[in-house]
Amino acid sequence: MSLLQIHEPGQTPAPHAKGAAVGIDLGTTNSVVAVAGADGIDVIRDARGNGLLPSVVAYTDDGVLVGEPARRVLLDQPDRVVASVKRLMGRAATDLATLGGTLPYDIEPGKAGGMVRLRVGGMVLSPVEVSADILRALRARAEAALGHTVDRAVVTVPAYFDDAARAATKDAARLAGLEVLRLVNEPTAAALAYGLDKGAEGLFAVFDLGGGTFDVSLLMMEKGVFRVIATGGDAALGGDDFDRKVAELFLAERKGAVAEALDPSDAKLILATSRLAKECLTWQDRGEWAVEIGGRMTRHTLDTARLEAAIGPLVDRAIAITERTLIEADVTPADVAGVVLVGGSTRVPLVRRRVAQLFGREPLADINPDEVVAVGAAIQAELLTVGGGALLLDVTPLSLGLETMGGLVERIVERNVPIPLAQAQEFTTFQDGQTAMAIHVVQGERETVDACRSLARFELRGIPPMVAGSAHIRVTFAIDADGLLTVTAREQTSGVESEVAVKPSYGLGDGEIERMLRDSIVNARDDMARRMMVEARVDAERLAAAVAGAVAADGDLLDEDERSAIEGALVAVRAAIAGVDREAILVATEALERTTAPFAQRRMDRNIGRALTGVSVDRLAAVIDTPAAR
């Protein structure tokens, strides 16, 4: 059982003074970074107070953009933009869900097996590199807020992420210059936040429905000890799938004489519209949406009933997984002291209703479901670096085994077993004189190899020739506290030892990682400065265009002096945009914003006046409630 001792000691020198450690929720739709401060956990926000960084990356001619600016590029140049990259982590192209046969990604063809590669903006990128760009942006956000280097992080992953996806996440952090102190399961992080911030005690269920993944975990929380009892989920079920259902409704309505061929950019745009439509139905009963493909614009009405009919089967799936997880843990819904909602998709009213129904109680969402995971990650980062009283005991999400004769799986590690762990099993040769043995590691709950996920293949060589059945090959699976697997195999009787650390077949090779690391170190400084400049420029361009449009539309609200002041400020912004000085751009943008503030106020008054004409009082309430107006 002392397998973990065998490795070379002393590879890492004792830690010296280091930068701050943050908690990062690397989400499918949004990412969040948080840090432990003097009075609790702070979610690090942008200048507008927004803690969410959209997990969207744009590869423009001017450089890499992440977040809101990248999302804006999506409208003009969808082929330059990658969204929902988390769904690709550790995945092959054949694993992905399509929209009418089209993926909202441009996949590099001809690569059999292994993780997908994306074609974007004339480059070929792995999902790991795209994720690293998101992590770099989070790191920069944290460094700007804290005023010092950030080089260590606790990064969260869905509890149901398999080994390949976990390894890919860790690689992405390395590329972004972050040492991963621990990979923590998202529902576990959320529970940590509730347990420590809200003093929750007892058996809790965490229902975590994000943009791309669904997890449900049962935890016993007692006196600062967080023990995961059981976990279940679906690594390909989330709000993105809801969007896909809505998009399918819209596309079906568009079907005219000819079937439309979608390209990845069309798919990205219609999915973005569908997402908006879904989100609006959280606070409205119905809405109308426009879809334009190939120059043909169509309008579509979506109401709550249709939305719920479309996504109902997906919600059923999440509820059924939750019921199974309870059964596996020998727990009934009545035993559960509280249900915690995590992830943006738990805002969907149907999801909340179904969860409340299953557990017979209203679920808790008093910590922002979009931020709670990052808060928990920051708590864990503090526990790991500074210390504290809490203890997190997590489990394996999926069973692990080996392929045996006939394509069957011999299970070695069961799911829901506490980690870290090491489990060994003996195998033998089936032919006389056999000197090598192929070892195929799989992950999943099914009995046959083809129904499980293939993690790695390797060969144990140098077995001395023996009669069939007399070799004793001991295969050990070790899972560390990050949930990452190492498999070793050795022949016992002959004393021949051969150890092979598994590299997941869906991960990246070491050489590949090293090249990316080299590239990123060389380019990091330039990239960062350039990205910040480009972001400033994009924002300035948008503002200038908006102001010019507003002056054209409502110029009658301005007197001569005001008009010339605004035009002067506009000229200054355009001059700054032409250059590469970020400071100059920011100064000019701020001046323009200041100059146009009274004008903006007058326009808003006028527009509200227009909007109110002929609107009833309850409609008015709906308009005011809509948080879409930022």
Add this chain to the structure above:
Amino acid sequence: MTRHDVDRTRPCWSCGHDAGVGVLCAHCQIVQPVAEGADPFAVFGLEPHFDIDTPRLERAYVDAQRRLHPDGFATRPERERRLAAAQAVAINAAYASIKAPLARARTLLRQHGRDAGEASTETIDDPAVLMEAMETREALAEAADADAVADLGRRAAEAVRACQDRLVAAFNTDNLDAAARLTLRLAYLDKLAHEIKRKRLALVGTAA
């Protein structure tokens, strides 16, 4: 202290003093390598009995993880981190070998030099048990809805409990033959309970 624990003092790898028998050096409190073949009961300060104090085991398990879980060593030097990880692995292994009644019975039988009946070639020869298992399997195959399966589950759980009570008596009276027989029976009952659970899982979402 149990017989597995004696004569195990050794020098600490870090300070060189006598480390004692604990997981931490008695002198400098640095984590030590895992002692092979330790008695899993002793790891949690328990006597090797079938009838253990479960809440006490749980407390001892959590206490041990508090001291040795890798999270507590994140900022320690590499070697300490590895040793602590190995200790945490050993704690989980010891816990797994005595937590569930079937595992605990097998561990005790092994400690008494008995075959614990884990080999797949081992079959049960008690006709009553075989008949019972067959009947339950038939009932399970015929059970159409969740309620019927849940009912079978309750009955199976009762049978498991009854078997465990008899195991307590057998181990308490050092009747190892009876204990071995009952352990085999418990393995059968466990397997049935597992099959019933699988059927329950399969039925989720199928009914309205």
